[in-house]
Amino acid sequence: MAQLPSQSIPTLTPESPPRLEVRSVSKRFGGLQALKDVNIIHERGILGLIGPNGAGKTTLFNIISGFLKPTEGQVIFNGQAIHTRRPHQIVEMGIARTFQIVKPFADMTVRENVISGLGMPIYPRWLALVQRYRTPATLQASEAILRLTDLTVWAEARAESLPIGLQRRLEIARALATGPRLLLLDEPAAGLTAAEAEDLAQLIRTLNAQGISIIVIEHNMTFAMGLCHRIVVLAQGEIIAQGPPEQVRHDERVINAYLGQEDDNA
Numbered sequence: 001m002a003q004l005p006s007q008s009i010p011t012l013t014p015e016s017p018p019r020l021e022v023r024s025v026s027k028r029f030g031g032l033q034a035l036k037d038v039n040i041i042h043e044r045g046i047l048g049l050i051g052p053n054g055a056g057k058t059t060l061f062n063i064i065s066g067f068l069k070p071t072e073g074q075v076i077f078n079g080q081a082i083h084t085r086r087p088h089q090i091v092e093m094g095i096a097r098t099f100q101i102v103k104p105f106a107d108m109t110v111r112e113n114v115i116s117g118l119g120m121p122i123y124p125r126w127l128a129l130v131q132r133y134r135t136p137a138t139l140q141a142s143e144a145i146l147r148l149t150d151l152t153v154w155a156e157a158r159a160e161s162l163p164i165g166l167q168r169r170l171e172i173a174r175a176l177a178t179g180p181r182l183l184l185l186d187e188p189a190a191g192l193t194a195a196e197a198e199d200l201a202q203l204i205r206t207l208n209a210q211g212i213s214i215i216v217i218e219h220n221m222t223f224a225m226g227l228c229h230r231i232v233v234l235a236q237g238e239i240i241a242q243g244p245p246e247q248v249r250h251d252e253r254v255i256n257a258y259l260g261q262e263d264d265n266a
């Protein structure tokens with residue numbers, strides 16, 4: 001597989017993994033308690049976040065990425081409070097995310113979508129035409145990301161014309177372009193065939209091996225169990241179990257809260 005471009009992905013030594021701390025985070029929407037006293041520490045590796053519909057998984061991603069403020073609690077990244085910051089500041093600090101409902105720039109090509117993640121001017125479109133963003137370094141970085149995510153042959157396709165599996169890869173490609181140290185993936189395998197999901201799992205492993213920490217929300221238990229080093233289980237806004245996949249799989253609270261629904265959600 002291609003290497004990530006060095007100018008967009010910081011090099012990490014084993015001694016300096018990114019460190020995310022979710023401290024006693026609660027979130028209320030009016031009378032609804034979406035998250036209750038959630039505590040998570042994640043450094044290196046691939047952390048799975050699982051739980052039934054409405055458990056609060058996406059809400060937690062929204063809080064970590066600055067789209068929502070916690071009602072209580074703090075989020076600390078590499079020693080700095082980030083729950084008070086805006087989404088673009090959090091991206092600049094090294095946290096990127098994808099969305100459960102994919103949101104590419106529909107009328108741009110795949111390559112332009114990736115370049116937009118590199119922070120280059122895209123709008124108005126004539127700027128693109130005058131090639132201001134097509135510097136050798138930018139093109140090299142975008143090509144490396146396209147190769148890594150297996151999107152090279154689709155580089156000139158309009159994002160909205162892609163099937164869902166490729167749009168999900170494009171989401172990851174765009175996120176990678178911001179040079180994350182921590183990548184949050186919200187149900188990246190949803191709608192994928194088993195073969196596409198296995199390719200995706202391989203991509204996620206490769207990213208992790210290159211020093212990017214991952215938190216992945218997943219409904220498909222088989223996918224999560226095969227991919228993640230550690231799993232946190234949320235149910236009704238609370239962490240009900242966490243640990244290695246094999247331990248979580250056999251936890252009675254998890255079986256009751258989540259696994260009984262697997263047939264509905266897988």
Ligand SMILES: Nc1ncnc2c1ncn2[C@@H]1O[C@H](COP(=O)(O)OP(=O)(O)OP(=O)(O)O)[C@@H](O)[C@H]1O
Pocket residue numbers: 029032034051052053054055056057058059060100
């Ligand atoms: N902006 C919002 N305003 C009001 N309620 C919200 C908002 N966002 C989420 N909720 C509610 O908070 C709860 C948790 O939602 P969330 O989307 O975090 O769940 P989830 O675990 O991601 O579920 P799914 O597996 O279906 O994606 C749900 O009851 C949802 O309706």
Ligand SMILES: [Mg+2]
Pocket residue numbers: 057058059100
């Ligand atoms: Mg969700």
